[in-house]
Amino acid sequence: MTTGQIRHRTVHSAGLPLAVYEQGDPSHPTVILVHGYPDTHAVWDDVAADLAADHHVVRYDVRGAGASGVPAAREEYRLERLGADLFAVADAVSPEEPVHVVAHDWGSVQSWEAVTEPGAHHRIASYTTMSGPCLDHMGHWIRHRMRRPTPRHLRQLLVQGLHSWYITAFHLPYLAPATWRLWLARAWPRVLRDLEAVTPRPGHPQATLRQDAVRGIELYRANMRPTVRNPRERHTEVPVQLITLRRDHYVAEFLSEGLERWVPRLTRRAVDATHWSALLEKGHVVAGMVREFAAKVAAGHEHTPDDDGRLVVVTGGGSGIGRATALAFAAEGARVVVCDLDLASAERTAELCALSGPGAAAYRVDVSDGAAVDAFAQRVAAEHGVPDVVVNNAGVGHSGTFLQTTEKEWQRVLDVNLWGVIHGCRAFGTLMVERGEGGHIVNLASAAAYLPSKVLAAYATSKAAVFMLSDCLRAELAPHRIGVSTICPGIVDTNITRTSTFSGLSGEELAAKQSKVSRMYARRGFPPQKVAAEIVKAVRTGKPVVPVTVESKAARLLGRISPALLRRAAQINAG
Template identity: 70%
Template sequence: MSGLAERTGPVAVRRRTVVSAGVPLAVYEQGDAHRTTVLLVHGYPDTHRVWDDVADELARDHHVVRYDVRGAGASGRPQRRADYRLPLLAGDLFAVVDAVSPGEAVHVVAHDWGSIQSWEAVTEPGSGERIASYTSLSGPCLDHVALWIRHRLARPTPRHVGQLLTQAAHSWYITAFHLPALAPAAWRLGLADRWGGVLRRIEGVTPRPGHPQSTLADDAVRGITLYRANMLPRLARPRQRPTDVPVQLITLTKDHYVSPALSEGLERWAPRLWRRTVPATHWSALLEKGTTVARMVREFTGHLDGEPAAPGLDRAGRGEAEHRPFAGKLAVVTGAGSGIGRATALAFAERGADVAVCDLDLEAAERTVELARLLGANARAWRVDVSDGAAVDTFATEVAAGLGVPDIVVNNAGIGHSGTFLDTTEKEWKRVLDVNLWGVIHGCRAFGTLMRERGEGGHIVNLASAAAYLPSKVLAAYATSKAGVFMLSDCLRAELAPSGIGVSAICPGIVNTNITRTTTFSGLSDSEQDARRKRVSGLYAKRNYPPEKVAEQILRAVSGNKAVVPVTFEAKAARFVGRLSPGLLRLAARVNAG
């Protein structure tokens, strides 16, 4: 049976019925049936309508198929618990595949319980003949989970215990689903009516037509049988379930139910694995970020069908995520020809990231690239004056076109200047602010816009200074520029947080870099400036705090999403004193420095 069933977006939806093991399944199709087929499998307690945004986007150039799983929506409703076992659910998927794409393998994309049951199909021997690829969101293979738990119980390190406790807290509802009458009563007595509000408050999604569905209460109550029929038996008796099907794992970093740790070691079971992340909650990935998920699916299916891999997808398939924490990431570093910039670029490269660097001195930037390549990174260099907004925009566009939108941006380029306010000329003020403040503004705007539009989150690091909160009468322009960077970072952090983009302000103290050898001084002759530079450089050299230590703090700031990171003892001490006794810092500011 088939016909025109509904319209959820710009592409008409056609409905047919496919029977699997005696159960009628409501199947919905969009797009040209002669194009590559993508099969979308929903989870609990949803229906096919949870995929509306993703399906409408993919239907522009794919044949998109969805179906209500057994017990949900318009599909048949078996009464026995045994009728919800994983082998039958996998059989449903294969029945739909055979009906909508006979003779040609399809690309499967699944979420939540849809992902769990799709793993059952994907790990069946010979599944590659009917499944061309598998994209999984928030639903691991139960056999893999059981073996993951056993491995951690066998080696109960503090990290493993923490992972087990975290996932146990995420999985509280599974226990509730196994208690007699409790969960069904909750759905019947009001939870179904309030589900839209729950999604809005906890998941950050806006209810829309078709979701939550009108059949939610019945779907949710019947769907509990999925857990009761499969969870305990599979966890108690796990099987070895490898697959040769290419797998794209999309980890949702804000998921309240599935922790990222569950996917550790997945390469053992799925050696052809691409790892990607989306800063989304369990349901917002589909209901709010559907275009991002659709783009990832399109890149994956296109590549497997013979197209060149998009830069982000290419990095996602390199593996080594557990051993190199920034594997699969792209880091942009400005002012990377020496000092903190070079050290940071190399630190990211050593930990698996690709790097795009720029500097006014192109030869120095290219030397950084050579060193990064020796560490195994894909790296490129540009000559960029960060004070020129148009030049930074061009730099961002070229990076995105050649390497992809970056995951991490480090706005490091800066210059030093010393002088009292009245001695600092307007030209000197402009030079310092153009590089130190406007350079950061340009970098944040150019790359921040790209990162937000991509929808995969990321991190921006801005190099401020202890001078941002440590006033000095002889650092008027420099301290003002860094204070601007400090406050800009806090403002931007608040703005970009909903997009999953973190922002950190790094505040070094006295660090032995080239900046002291290029610092300018107000009111001094050329010879006096040279003498002052040598003296200051000597003091910084004696302090001997290397830029590599600052780079390590930058990487920790990105990993831990830290807002403010003072670096060096004096920077931390000034931050503490500034909070404890601001007047003391103001008094100290009257002392000449340098």
């Protein structure tokens, strides 16, 4: 039996025939894919082909669509009938084992009906939903915003109302079916191409609209108003993966706010896609998410309520800003992976992260070694997944004039401060782009990136290069929805001062100098936790450049107002 072979059968639900299509080995875990409107099972072609390699993949045309039977009355399109259809298919294709359900658009709406049935967790192992809310949850969402009409809530109601204009149109008698027949059927390929960024494939069912698209209007008429006006309390024990489509023209991201009230075992993910391009153009991305989530559920490792679903990698995470950043993300519910040249310190950071977050791991990595960073990135992807946030923090300090600084000292500073960032951006940036879900890269520069000093020639050069690298990378990765933030701290009390090197000093003089600078930084009293807070905020807001500390902000401003004065200040001996 080949994974690509499609087998057809008919399953009856309350006397209505449902056309069911199966791929893959039936002994493998069963995944049921439920399509939306105005689609058929064919909308899942790419996802099904990918998942069939290691799953028993089942699709069916929902009632009134494709080769399935057509209900005789509007009442037969009610959600309880649609939910019963899903259970009927599950019982037929996997009578002994619970199934993983994946649904899109109206397929998600009707699958919520099944997933929120009492005891559904005995038949449904997991549920992945895209672009289709539970109508009961939506009704409560609207009621909450109407009871507390803050400016933000009113804005959300207005935006979602504009997104849902077609629902009102579908309730107009005679006009809605006539519009489908006379205009939309012909315009559908253009809608997919211009609005959805999808190239309709010749002969593919999504390239044209069928008569059942007109019949499917009854889905809206039978369910929208009755359910949203009188929402029920619909909870579920089924683990749910919510995949948000960032460029969805119909379902806004904020529509899922507060979903944890109904779904305690909720995992949130996102794909940079439109409503239909997620399936028709990025099917491999969706399949990968489904495969990963199903495996975690099977192993009992699905996300807990304290896990926000993000994976964060921090280099140089054994101490200072790196450790503080790892702890800050862990406190927000992110899984954290830290690396450091000092494995023991990295492991200590991971232990601290595990106390407040869902989990952490530590690795020994020399970021100046490109091959080692590449191997690290591949290992992270294999063992934890592709990260959502990467913080290139590892760095070393050095002080010395240009003529004092030896070639070996230059090499050390550039290898870690610049090449370490380059290696991290390339290794993890490539994974993020290939995954296609967006992400964020944070590069630690310094106020020295734009504050010249005659005693920081090598250090300032390395940080200025990181600053410009980040600007270039930000432009390149923007189309992939990957943000890049440059963090520029000033004087921060970390142990970098105790490991910094100084040109032209003997061993005894070096120790004395390190001690003196460490005391000065300690008196400054700016802790690394404040830098970490700015990093977390930058990821949340997408801010491109973040000066941290008063001196960093002042230097940034002075460089814009009077560059000449900044250059004059560089002549002062800061040593």
